[in-house]
Amino acid sequence: MVSKKGKRNESSESDESSVEEIRTTSRQTQGENSMGNTDSIQREFNRKAIVLVRLALFNQHKNIPLKKDDIVKKVLKGHSRLFPSILEIAQKKLEDLLGMELVELPAKEKTSDIFASQRGGSSGKTRSVSSGLYVLRNKIDFDLREEVVEVENETAPQNILLLIILSLIYVNLKELRSEDLFYFLKNLNLLQGKNYPELMPSYTSMLTESKGGGTLDTLIKTFITQGYLLRLKVKNHAQSENNAASFIFRWGPRAKVEFSEEDVKHFIAEVVKEKF
Amino acid sequence: MSLLNKLFLQGIISSKVLNEDAIKKLHQKCCQKLNLQTQDFNEFLGNINKSLLEFSLEIKNMRTPDTGKLFFALTNTLSDELGSIVASKNFKVPSTELLRYTRGKSHISKTDAELMLERMCKEYWLDDMRGIITLGIRSLLELQTYIKEEFGELPECTICHDIATVKVEYCQRSNCATTIHINCRENGKLGPSCSKEWIIGPENSKIAPKPREILISDREVSDVQNMEEIQTIENIMMALNRETDNEDEEEDDDEDTEVVQGSSSTNLKHQRTISKEDDESEEEELLINKRRR
Numbered sequence: 234m235v236s237k238k239g240k241r242n243e244s245s246e247s248d249e250s251s252v253e254e255i256r257t258t259s260r261q262t263q264g265e266n267s268m269g270n271t272d273s274i275q276r277e278f279n280r281k282a283i284v285l286v287r288l289a290l291f292n293q294h295k296n297i298p299l300k301k302d303d304i305v306k307k308v309l310k311g312h313s314r315l316f317p318s319i320l321e322i323a324q325k326k327l328e329d330l331l332g333m334e335l336v337e338l339p340a341k342e343k344t345s346d347i348f349a350s351q352r353g354g355s356s357g358k359t360r361s362v363s364s365g366l367y368v369l370r371n372k373i374d375f376d377l378r379e380e381v382v383e384v385e386n387e388t389a390p391q392n393i394l395l396l397i398i399l400s401l402i403y404v405n406l407k408e409l410r411s412e413d414l415f416y417f418l419k420n421l422n423l424l425q426g427k428n429y430p431e432l433m434p435s436y437t438s439m440l441t442e443s444k445g446g447g448t449l450d451t452l453i454k455t456f457i458t459q460g461y462l463l464r465l466k467v468k469n470h471a472q473s474e475n476n477a478a479s480f481i482f483r484w485g486p487r488a489k490v491e492f493s494e495e496d497v498k499h500f501i502a503e504v505v506k507e508k509f
Numbered sequence: 510m511s512l513l514n515k516l517f518l519q520g521i522i523s524s525k526v527l528n529e530d531a532i533k534k535l536h537q538k539c540c541q542k543l544n545l546q547t548q549d550f551n552e553f554l555g556n557i558n559k560s561l562l563e564f565s566l567e568i569k570n571m572r573t574p575d576t577g578k579l580f581f582a583l584t585n586t587l588s589d590e591l592g593s594i595v596a597s598k599n600f601k602v603p604s605t606e607l608l609r610y611t612r613g614k615s616h617i618s619k620t621d622a623e624l625m626l627e628r629m630c631k632e633y634w635l636d637d638m639r640g641i642i643t644l645g646i647r648s649l650l651e652l653q654t655y656i657k658e659e660f661g662e663l664p665e666c667t668i669c670h671d672i673a674t675v676k677v678e679y680c681q682r683s684n685c686a687t688t689i690h691i692n693c694r695e696n697g698k699l700g701p702s703c704s705k706e707w708i709i710g711p712e713n714s715k716i717a718p719k720p721r722e723i724l725i726s727d728r729e730v731s732d733v734q735n736m737e738e739i740q741t742i743e744n745i746m747m748a749l750n751r752e753t754d755n756e757d758e759e760e761d762d763d764e765d766t767e768v769v770q771g772s773s774s775t776n777l778k779h780q781r782t783i784s785k786e787d788d789e790s791e792e793e794e795l796l797i798n799k800r801r802r
Binding site for chain 1: 510512515516517518519520522523524535538539542543560561563564565566585
């Protein structure tokens with residue numbers, strides 16, 4: 234962070250430099266301070282890290298990635314420069330308590346033009362903008378977790394659908410046109426426009442259903458909001474008269490973080506094995 | 510924390526609420542997976558709670574008033590978050606009464622409200638005892654601290670020292686304010702010295718929780734008490750609605766104009782603990798609206 238570099242003292246570790254920063258600020262406001270301040274600062278950092286851990290845990294049931302903005306607002310009360318240090322402490326606590334970690338989602342790809350980087354020029358290098366979105370990810374081996382951690386039965390059908398879609402995208406070289414996706418889903422007897430209440434949790438209402446709650450389109454929209462899928466509009470260089478927009482689907486940033494290629498390959502292998 | 514503790518904790522979080530059997534099985538399963546000897550469960554739990562202390566979290570246990578079975582859940586011991594839950598004198602409300610509250614400001618149709626109740630019961634926030642809704646084991650566990658903060662005096666079972674809500678008996682002697690859970694008494698635990706005479710009925714409770722000041726505006730305390738349980742449910746519903754805002758859009762729904770009778774056919778059979786005339790309920794709606802502003 235540029236501002237931090239400007240104020241940095243001799244110490245090179247980011248943790249210490251922010252501590253230094255705060256110490257000098259407090260010294261300015263309160264006059265002479267003893268070295269005992271480092272302890273209380275560390276304790277304060279610790280406290281904030283605990284709040285972050287709790288925030289991450291309680292945020293789980295929303296199933297949307299945690300925003301850095303929210304963290305800064307709720308945990309750090311606006312002091313965004315404290316973020317890296319507090320995050321580091323929180324990670325240690327999460328690992329120690331639960332065997333989990335907060336992972337930042339990779340930046341969204343803005344362009345559907347996958348050859349942009351090859352063309353060079355000003356648009357050559359994909360600018361890595363951090364996404365500022367975080368998800369909790371398990372560090373404990375799946376085999377150990379298998380019968381211990383309860384599977385969420387209410388959302389299981391949705392998860393399976395997601396995995397199917399991700400697999401389809403994967404085997405299609407990581408990019409699938411929306412027409413093709415819906416064609417494949419039709420083969421699985423999942424039709425666009427039709428409502429599938431069995432895919433929704435049992436407590437959703439009939440009203441949600443009448444608004445198209447259990448349709449493929451709504452479910453796919455949910456997956457996009459949650460970060461699992463990415464839908465991009467394709468720029469049609471050739472035909473500009475053709476107003477029908479075409480879309481392509483890719484793995485969303487969250488899918489990249491939560492699913493490994495190995496997982497998907499295993500899933501596909503299992504399904505194919507069943508069939509033949 | 511050891512890998513065993515981490516695994517166990519993940520198991521608890523994913524299961525939300527566990528009965529005594531289930532939690533001990535979980536412990537065994539974790540040990541088995543890690544090829545470890547199963548140690549003393551209570552000691553194990555104590556250790557985990559020690560590490561949870563700094564996070565203001567605790568694995569609490571309590572007997573559900575319904576069956577007297579022991580339940581465990583990971584709870585929050587800080588009352589800073591989803592706060593405003595209020596206890597009522599009766600601690601119970603018929604579900605039909607609850608559904609009437611959808612008439613007011615909340616844009617939830619009765620069928621949706623019923624589904625919401627169902628969901629909350631499934632997730633252990635509420636308990637449905639044949640049409641009567643009461644605070645479920647999860648609410649009781651989570652809110653113990655909060656309720657004690659808000660209301661100094663609460664009916665407490667003298668045997669297990671937990672909050673006494675439903676299925677509770679009261680000592681008949683005039684000077685004695687003892688209350689106990691029916692299940693605690695039946696489990697062979699000795700009651701306090703004075704009582705051979707226990708009676709059931711919330712109207713006999715000599716300890717009534719003091720309603721929050723904010724609710725007492727134009728009305729008497731006694732008129733407000735049953736509203737509080739309803740308010741509790743509403744708050745939980747609101748909180749849950751906020752959580753699921755991205756999934757379902759129940760709050761944007763058009764209001765159902767028809768009065769829909771819920772699927773639970775037992776509604777008509779049960780005695781209503783609250784007798785209401787129509788004017789009264791309308792007044793109450795106004796009261797809620799007034800408070801809401």
